[in-house]
Amino acid sequence: MQTLSVSPAAGGNVVPLLVLPATDSRLSTGSTSSQPASTRNLAILGSNPNHAALLRLGQTLTSLSLTHNQLVEMPDVIVQYLTALEVLDLSHNRLSQLPNEIGHMTHLRSLDVSHNSLSALPLPLSFLKDSLVCLNIAANPFHDATLRDAHPEDTQAILNVLVTMWQEARTVNQIKVVILGHGNVGYV
Amino acid sequence: MGYRKTSCIRALQALENGKYTGKSIDTPSTIAVEICDDSSTAIRFDEEHITFSVWDFAGQLEYLTTHQYFLSSRNAIYVIMVDSSAPLESQEAQLEHWADFLQSKLPAASALSSDGKRGSTHNKYLVTVVGTKKDRLPSSLGSGSNSAVQAVRSRLQQVLRRYPRLPVSGGGHHVHLISVLDAKSLHELRAMVRRAARGLLSHPDLAKVPRYYADVKEQLSHWARDTDTPSFLTLDDVSQRLAADTIQCDENAIQYLHDIGVVVYAKHKRSLCLRPQLLAKVMAIFVCPEEHLERLTQRPAPALAARHAIVSKHAAKRRIELLVSSGELSGPEFRWEDGDRTLRAIMHMLECFDMCYQLTANEVRVYEEPGYLFPALRPWGELFLLPPPTTISASPAEQQQQHQQEQEASDTGEEQLDKTMGDDELAENHDHDDDDEDDMELTSARDDDVPYALEDKHTTFEAQTSPTRLTTEGGSEAPRMRYMGKRVQHRTSGAKLSNELFFRLQVRLRPFHDYRYKLYANGMILTDHGAPGYDNAALVVLERSGFICIVVRGISPATLMQHITDALLSLEAEIEGLATRISWLCPTCIQVAGNYTTFLGCRHEHTSKIGVRGRNEDLGDDADEQRLVAADGGALEAVLANITARSSLSNVKRWFLEDGVPLDPRLLHRNVLWDPKAGDAFYEDARLNARQWQTKDPNGWLKVTGMDEDVVLEFLR
Numbered sequence: 001m002q003t004l005s006v007s008p009a010a011g012g013n014v015v016p017l018l019v020l021p022a023t024d025s026r027l028s029t030g031s032t033s034s035q036p037a038s039t040r041n042l043a044i045l046g047s048n049p050n051h052a053a054l055l056r057l058g059q060t061l062t063s064l065s066l067t068h069n070q071l072v073e074m075p076d077v078i079v080q081y082l083t084a085l086e087v088l089d090l091s092h093n094r095l096s097q098l099p100n101e102i103g104h105m106t107h108l109r110s111l112d113v114s115h116n117s118l119s120a121l122p123l124p125l126s127f128l129k130d131s132l133v134c135l136n137i138a139a140n141p142f143h144d145a146t147l148r149d150a151h152p153e154d155t156q157a158i159l160n161v162l163v164t165m166w167q168e169a170r171t172v173n174q175i176k177v178v179i180l181g182h183g184n185v186g187y188v
Numbered sequence: 189m190g191y192r193k194t195s196c197i198r199a200l201q202a203l204e205n206g207k208y209t210g211k212s213i214d215t216p217s218t219i220a221v222e223i224c225d226d227s228s229t230a231i232r233f234d235e236e237h238i239t240f241s242v243w244d245f246a247g248q249l250e251y252l253t254t255h256q257y258f259l260s261s262r263n264a265i266y267v268i269m270v271d272s273s274a275p276l277e278s279q280e281a282q283l284e285h286w287a288d289f290l291q292s293k294l295p296a297a298s299a300l301s302s303d304g305k306r307g308s309t310h311n312k313y314l315v316t317v318v319g320t321k322k323d324r325l326p327s328s329l330g331s332g333s334n335s336a337v338q339a340v341r342s343r344l345q346q347v348l349r350r351y352p353r354l355p356v357s358g359g360g361h362h363v364h365l366i367s368v369l370d371a372k373s374l375h376e377l378r379a380m381v382r383r384a385a386r387g388l389l390s391h392p393d394l395a396k397v398p399r400y401y402a403d404v405k406e407q408l409s410h411w412a413r414d415t416d417t418p419s420f421l422t423l424d425d426v427s428q429r430l431a432a433d434t435i436q437c438d439e440n441a442i443q444y445l446h447d448i449g450v451v452v453y454a455k456h457k458r459s460l461c462l463r464p465q466l467l468a469k470v471m472a473i474f475v476c477p478e479e480h481l482e483r484l485t486q487r488p489a490p491a492l493a494a495r496h497a498i499v500s501k502h503a504a505k506r507r508i509e510l511l512v513s514s515g516e517l518s519g520p521e522f523r524w525e526d527g528d529r530t531l532r533a534i535m536h537m538l539e540c541f542d543m544c545y546q547l548t549a550n551e552v553r554v555y556e557e558p559g560y561l562f563p564a565l566r567p568w569g570e571l572f573l574l575p576p577p578t579t580i581s582a583s584p585a586e587q588q589q590q591h592q593q594e595q596e597a598s599d600t601g602e603e604q605l606d607k608t609m610g611d612d613e614l615a616e617n618h619d620h621d622d623d624d625e626d627d628m629e630l631t632s633a634r635d636d637d638v639p640y641a642l643e644d645k646h647t648t649f650e651a652q653t654s655p656t657r658l659t660t661e662g663g664s665e666a667p668r669m670r671y672m673g674k675r676v677q678h679r680t681s682g683a684k685l686s687n688e689l690f691f692r693l694q695v696r697l698r699p700f701h702d703y704r705y706k707l708y709a710n711g712m713i714l715t716d717h718g719a720p721g722y723d724n725a726a727l728v729v730l731e732r733s734g735f736i737c738i739v740v741r742g743i744s745p746a747t748l749m750q751h752i753t754d755a756l757l758s759l760e761a762e763i764e765g766l767a768t769r770i771s772w773l774c775p776t777c778i779q780v781a782g783n784y785t786t787f788l789g790c791r792h793e794h795t796s797k798i799g800v801r802g803r804n805e806d807l808g809d810d811a812d813e814q815r816l817v818a819a820d821g822g823a824l825e826a827v828l829a830n831i832t833a834r835s836s837l838s839n840v841k842r843w844f845l846e847d848g849v850p851l852d853p854r855l856l857h858r859n860v861l862w863d864p865k866a867g868d869a870f871y872e873d874a875r876l877n878a879r880q881w882q883t884k885d886p887n888g889w890l891k892v893t894g895m896d897e898d899v900v901l902e903f904l905r
Binding site for chain 1: 238260264266269282385395398399402405
């Protein structure tokens, strides 16, 4: 099992920086500087063209902590590659939404999104009803009253709310078809 | 006339309504974007009650800047129509044009979906390619035979393979050829779109939405029909209005409605337009080609004097009045008695979509009347002149010294690095799964020549490195360097830090390359959500040791600047002792260089006047480099914070004008060689001079930029 924590050291304001080694799947974290943190630093991982290394990483990494990082969005690499994650801690960031794909991280047992700016939870999170044992959504400005009222650490209650919402969800079968083409080519 | 891609849409509709006659239908060319989503015109592809809103994008180049606001990254099918009666080369060019556009604007396809290693995500939008005029394939391919169809098809498929990041439906194996005269082919097209739509909607993430999304959708559609609701609202407005009906609303819902085509949402301004068609028309009235203007206004309209990309307030008002009088627009803005109020509302809407910005008081002094700057109206294909070598690059003596340093450095692996960055090797590393650790960062480039012209520039900033501080690290830096692979590991020469920084910057900024560009050893070209020549682009040039020049231009350079700043920040975090420094060039020059091509003769003078937050720094002076190293870190943070805060086009004007010297028109005349009174004649002169300079001394370019010769020639073309 592999654990990775990218968070500020005690008392320091540290940039989360994932450095992907070329040779093996061990992860190290680079962090210095007092510059404000941003998602870009994490995106290094995402922009790396070496999918093989990411895949290897995704198969082995089971725990990731990105707490206290001022993230405004969940890095794409997490849902795209780190599919073996069992523990994901995104607390104390500035996330305004979670991607729907989080509902497909079927190995996830613990998810902490407390102290963020979430106005809603993705409904597909309800797919994890049977696997997720620990969910913390405290201190988020949810629009939905039932989510606000639910005990923020009562995983089953929250998931039940989501399941209900999923059942109530509407199907909007609308597709935008965009036609592109050179307008100035025609029969002459 | 008679054929437009719109004809195909009409033919499809006729097919739906049972009015298909087997004849080509005459249609006028599309203005900007035409949206057919009401039930009478919509193409119903459905047995399953899928609603299609069909957005017909005009093909004229003028509209490329407006199309970007109407794209969606989910629940969307993009149909690229290629005129298959044209020669194969032309078909290829057409397809490339649109594929480039889409690829640069939309998120990449799920990286692993094709090899099946990841089943959890799938594409949220699809691209399909359709060849039209199947009945008139080029005669050189054999008349109407199957082999001709095959030839066209395989050529287009071949092109598609060069766009691995586009999620092409059917994996790019199916390129449909249709003809409006052939009902069967139209049926096939319809079936294909249906199939694609079903594929997209089979994914629960795309089809099922929280209940309140549907409520918001219904309410917003209702507002759009209600002619008393303003067309343009902020997210807060919407939330408040909806709260009155006890409907909850958040940004996710609005973004979803944008994606399925109910509203148009400007995310960074948290503002939306309820009536997409209206927005398209208002945008079109300012940027459309002449032949569309009359149809749009239904009466002759005076041409915009848009040579400066400035539309005077008076002219803007005229245009909007013409549009209003055409009577096709709903929305209360167009019924207001007060023309100025209408103008303000409309222009504010356009500003929110980064389409234009209002001139500041300073700019008004220059252009002699109030107005709006439309970056989209800037002339195309402008030449862009770097300062001549004498004013910017190192003196010959310094160059020689630098050359010697390079020679020395090559002993310690320097040359190896440079080779690493050469095109040949890059071209070989197409395979993303390359496990060779040394080449890990280099697999990103494709060897593909792309014509590229940096047509104008908005703003420039420079990153300056502090060479002296890295030397103290010495070999202790090895673990950190692993990121770059072995070849970099050996490099400890502080004097060449900027080379390394440059190299790393390229890697870091790679997401903003079009994959088709080479990663040049020097002269990196970046694009940010923009097709070449149409949107944001930056040229990153390593001018000399310790000095990287980044020129950013485009409709909203701030976004790209933000990315570059972020990349530099992360590099600072990674390379101990590195301090980047960003300073602005003279706003006066930039302003004019934006419209014309002149940057000559004023750069140093003005740079020193502006500096960073009023600091006097002559970036060409080594003594100053030392001083910069010693400078307090607070200033740097202030600058970076400053840049971060300026994150949209409407703030660009502040870079230009409010941040530095007050804009004095006389200064412009003297230093920037621009005389507004001289008009076009001067403009032509400037072009002529530029050409002469090129022909006289193409080597000057090579010296200045250190770029590959073919890149330089591409720029100069």
